[in-house]
């Protein structure tokens with residue numbers, strides 16, 4: 181019987197444990213709770229959902245719904261349990277969090293091939309192991325990982341700027357240009373007049389802000405300690421002074437509008453998120469504003485009046501590895517290839533994505549999986565973890581990461597349906613032909 185160690189019995193770790201155990205592997209699954217709690221978990225149950233109870237949309241025409249469909253095709257173990265524990269939530273798959281966690285705990289505790297060991301793991305050995313210790317990986321394990329990845333590749337925070345869809349931008353207003361025309365024009369620019377800028381700053385100052393939890397205070401002490409000034413939220417910069425933003429992330433120098441040759445009063449730059457330029461990141465605009473406020477205030481940015489937000493900004497404690505620099509394609513560590521990384525620690529973002537990651541690493545190890553279709557959300561999430569990129573940040577399921585359709589479709593609903601149909605068809609064919 182083949183053997184594997186899995187460290188961390190969260191979403192990724194439990195999915196992986198069941199994938200191996202059901203396939204007749206002997207699994208040693210390590211979980212440090214309840215002996216040692218994280219700042220966010222509250223129970224001793226495995227697969228605890230630390231915040232919202234929503235696993236997002238069930239609709240296959242949404243990116244999250246499509247990812248779920250792909251995961252089912254790949255044989256996901258936790259999604260069917262989530263469905264059994266679902267509560268009414270319209271088109272979303274929301275679960276009774278205690279029921280879900282208790283059910284997963286029961287299945288794992290009773291599984292003849294899983295040995296659940298309740299203790300913190302502080303060292304890595306030479307045995308086949310998956311590390312799935314999550315965004316709140318314990319300090320001792322963090323230090324251990326640093327030995328193999330280097331301190332510079334272990335990130336301690338997650339400052340995320342919103343991502344918006346390219347097709348929702350107003351191209352009569354935004355324009356393409358890099359600062360001082362250096363390099364290729366990879367940026368789109370949203371030009372502010374003086375009045376627009378001060379209205380924007382006022383709105384940021386008056387906006388409804390997210391209340392920090394205790395663990396986030398701890399996290400901010402970490403930020404101060406590490407001087408991660410470049411992840412300061414825009415609302416905090418606005419609070420520091422009415423001109424702080426326009427001398428910082430919104431400075432307009434070298435960004436004259438080519439249509440008028442005039443320099444705007446301030447500029448927000450958008451950087452492409454992917455090679456087909458279907459989604460853009462608001463450079464330097466990481467924010468802790470509540471989602472409703474983000475939507476309202478982003479629409480005040482010139483050119484973003486009808487913006488579609490693909491991912492909201494956020495800042496919270498999140499330990500994750502700089503995958504593209506330290507992981508092999510099969511998600512093992514370049515410097516210790518018996519150790520595989522799964523879950524949020526590997527650079528995916530979200531409950532469903534973390535479950536997916538546990539599933540993916542299991543398939544890679546058991547079936548020597550080499551690839552998934554490029555048109556699928558799962559294929560592109562995997563690619564994201566290993567593809568060379570500037571400023572690596574955790575990624576969730578969104579349509580911006582998959583390649584554009586061959587035909588140009590204006591109707592958004594139809595377009596999403598086509599994306600979904602293409603992905604499901606390609607995944608089904610891929611699995612049949614394997």
Ligand SMILES: Cc1cc2nc3c(=O)[nH]c(=O)nc-3n(C[C@H](O)[C@H](O)[C@H](O)COP(=O)(O)OP(=O)(O)OC[C@H]3O[C@@H](n4cnc5c(N)ncnc54)[C@H](O)[C@@H]3O)c2cc1C
Pocket residue numbers: 187188189190191192193210211212213217218220221227228229230231232233299300301302312313314315316317318320321496497498522523524525529530531532534535
């Ligand atoms: C505060 C917070 C709120 C979040 N809210 C949401 C949300 O609302 N929606 C969403 O989609 N995503 C959310 N996420 C992101 C992410 O989806 C979840 O964190 C998800 O649980 C990650 O899954 P995981 O399996 O990687 O890690 P976890 O589910 O966190 O599992 C990791 C497990 O490893 C254990 N562990 C850690 N170190 C060790 C060690 N050394 N030895 C043994 N065990 C160890 C932990 O106790 C934990 O049980 C949130 C993240 C955080 C930090």
